[in-house]
Amino acid sequence: MAMEGLKLFLVVLSAAVSVGVVSIIFVLRWVLYYKEGLGWDGGLPEFNWHPVLMVIGFVFLQGIAIIVYRLPWTWKCSKLMMKFIHAGLNLLAFIFAVISLVAVFDFHNAAKIPNMYSLHSWLGLVAVILYCLQLVLGVGMFLIPVTPASRRALFMPLHVYSGLLLFTSVIAVALMGITEKLIFGLSDPKYKDSPPEAIFVNVLGVLLVVFGALILWIATRPSWKRPIDQILNTPHTNGGGEDNAKVGQSLSQLSGTEADTCSDFRKRNNKSDDQTN
Template sequence: MGSRGSFYMTYGLCVSSGLTCLIMVVFWNWRWRGGFAWDGTEAQFNWHPVLMIAGMLVLYGLAAVLFRVPWGWSHEKRTWKLLHAGLMLAALALAAVGLHAAFHVHSTLNIPSMFSLHSWVGMSAVVTFAWQWILGLLSFLLPCSAPLLGRYMKGLHVWTGQAVLMLTLAACISGINEQLSFALDGVGASAYSSLPAEAIFGNMLGILTVVFSTLVFGILSKANWRRPAANTNEEAAPILLREETRP
């Protein structure tokens, strides 16, 4: 199997596992956690894991590997840069709504916030992501962005992006574990240690987030799956410049 065949097989597994993560987290909260609402109750909190996994893990991960898709290599890179930035902004918006859902429920029900390791790691991921997106906008998109700044920031942008995904994975695993521990805090058949159906399902979801993240990191690490280098000036030039002003 050629390099492109290997890529598309891996990419297909990546997309499939990401979508399965999303389906599983929706089903978990619908089947065992009381469904969804937006009324300040625990049903509103159920939007938190769904939106965080949808935005910070799945959409973020797929946007991160966007430039590796060979189908897009024959098209102008600035189009894919705009799509990449748009998908990342959508991921950040989903994360913001997911955070609001959690904090609003905590405030309404007088539940403490930001005390657990999950909350610290998760907030670190979102804040780092927000700063990364803003710096990416200033470095690569705006007409005032200097080409030298874009070339300097590219390596940092890639490194920070992978750090955000690692933080997100840690937040997902700790969050699933925390939610299962709270929900199944008891003795007898419903205890977490007795592995009821919900615990098995939640653990499987956690494993699948690891599988998805591993596939994303694997795609990003393969040198021969990178988009071929283009003209240096074209790579570094801000992409929101009008066509007649581009070098």
């Protein structure tokens, strides 16, 4: 990456990580200071794991998983290792989401509140199921060396689109969850009276949107993509098939792509940057 592009990347990345970490601090302060704290007792402290694990796992970890290929200092690492990190972070996010669902179902059942009646619950459950499908298909397609390269190339745009759509949907579902919890959880004063907790958690919602917007910006800048490892290569370890589809624009902007040692990735990317910025 050229110095200018790298500087901007680092600024946006730092902003994204900072906003993500502040969101986690906010959700922890919400449940520990304004609410009943954390516990696993079927009561409100168990419910409180729901927003905490969703923000840490399904929002923050998923966001980081999405942009892990964009970190320039990982471009020297093998693509296969980066795929494992990408899949691992997504798996961790999924596990957090599942525990988070168990917490809310437990709480509802203990408190005799119906499950799955709200739009938040419908879209949230669909998101978790599709996320699981995305994970299984992603591992099956890109990590296990059975899928032919041509099919991997065809599938990659769908994988990228679904990943960004699911990430966005999860944030939208979180905003609906915040709305529900502020209406049901505040009684005297109510949500409409804007007590400090209402303002504080509204700010958390705004932070989640800003985090999402920054991750989507990083993920969709063509000049910030990982340079391709090789044009023609084995279907597995270097992942030429999906690279061709994934970094389509970078690919076509690179005129001399035969050179392919790790040492010249910086030079190649300079060229790509000059043309797109």
